[in-house]
Amino acid sequence: MAATAGTAEAAPSVEARGVGLRAGLVTFAFLLAALAVGLAVGPVHVGLGSIVRSALSYVPFLHVHQPLGAVDRAVLWQLRAPRVALAALVGGMLAVAGASYQGVFRNPLCDPYLLGVAGGAGLGATLAIVYASTAAAGGSWTVPLAAFAGAIAAVVVTYGLGRSAGATHMTGALVLAGVTTATFTAAVQTFVQQQHTQQLQNVYSWLLGGFSTATWHDVAICAPYVAAGSLVLVLHRRVLDVLSLGDDEAASLGVDVGRARLAIVVAATLGTAAAVAVSGLIAFVGIIVPHTIRLLVSTSYRAVVPLSLLVGAGFLVLTDVVARTVLSPAELPIGVVTAFFGAPFFAVVLRTSRGAR
């Protein structure tokens, strides 16, 4: 499968591989730098040296003295570190899912919320907040679980609708079915929310998304899905290249189009649903990151998919740094930051790449 794809497009594949290694190292360095900035910057000042020594003090047999007091330690390792980790997981997942959806539907404007994930998750979370608010108090399980279930249910409905519309126009039908599901779930969600105005604030804070209350618990909930989902997508990067040629061409090259598409959609959906469940709805990441990589590195999915994972993670970590520092010690909703900085950045990338050609 991979070999056929390679021979079919020998020239770009060599180019992609050559650029890939250098770009891979650069993006990996970008992610590491973003994580370091994420840990070091916040409303409470903790020096970089103290952070490193504090981290080393947890390593057994090193006997490094813990330089931080109880409060700084709590701020750093219980509040800031899980925030950074969760932003990285969610950012990577949204970017890689966005890239994959764009490939599988051959539509550059697809985002990870395309098949109704956002609407379904929003409805699930709203129902949980409104009808199980007391249950939500005990552990932070109810709302993420309901959002996850809602997202999956919405995508299943979308897939069912799309299939019934006919397999020949599968991609087009699926996108339309996704719009249908999203509109309907949004309508029900708004209705439920208007019936319970006392919970309005809770519903809105969830919908706006963000990492202000991230815990290691949230990281543990979403990590397995993000790991599995992004692994499947990275393994399908060559298939995505073949699929981008068209269903018939891909089939003639020996790809089981239906099965490949289902595997990619399931992996991207599961991962996105888990990300949305713990962080709410964060827009733009799934579109901006893959396109930036296409413009700066390569349009081949062999580069776009794995690099989206790394850049998306770093991008959202940095975005969250802005969200928690620009109005410090107040918070800014992260969706505002992704859109405000993401959109002009995308425009600049678009312009410079045109000028270069």
Place this chain on the structure above:
Amino acid sequence: MHRPTIAVAAALAAALAVVSLSAAAPARSQAKHRYPHRIVSLSPTVTEDLFAIGAGKQVVAVDNDSNYPARAPRTKLSGLTPNVEAIAGYHPDLVLISYDPGNVAAQLRKLGIKVVDEPAANDLKQAYGEILGLGRLTGHTRGARAVVHSMRTQLAAIVRSVPKTRRHLRVYHELDPTYYSATSKTFIGSIYRLFGFRNIADAADSSGGGYPQLSGEYIVASDPQIIVLADTRCCGQSYATVASRPGWATISAVRHHRVVSANDDVASRWGPRIVQFARTVARIARQG
């Protein structure tokens, strides 16, 4: 021939009498009701005020969030997304609002209905002003004065009950579990100012809106000495849930059990029940 004429004349006279009586009836009832007697309140705070000053009998309908006092005629009317037709259906002679989305007030006035806006107060002075104003509007000036006087004296006594050493506690007021808070510029913040508390949200309000969302690490590092939870009903928060939040065990308020479980409704309104709220805060401030 005369008989039918007399009968017709009698019938006519009777009819005229009925008509003139029914025409006179509203005029007479208006004379009887110098003050509005079909009041619709679309604000939970105004509802509490009206019943406290003794105007409850003049109220025909209150909005769906007006859950206090229990005897208030609660309806499905919404104060947040008001429907002019539904409000007019109660034939009100006075509609009281605290919030006016989509120019409801102007639409109601077009129907000839008197509308008075009682916006959210920013301090006790404004809250007292609204209570006295409602007293004048409804003919309960004395009742309103009594309510304001009782609030004033009770609040003063409550503040005095807190020893001077506890008058400068750092306070964190929580509106929801994502750390939205209220600064000293808000009504609830003005209650903390009475005690002399220092509000940790003040430093975070660059926009001046009064309700910033604080960052978790800032709250932990600010080390509040008293925490007031105004999200106990909406979001099930309590001392236990706050103490179990990662990193929060280091906070003074948590270590000394100075966490107030407030009634969300009381803490978000600017009515007479704020006295009860202040009493609870004072009790927690004194302990530990």
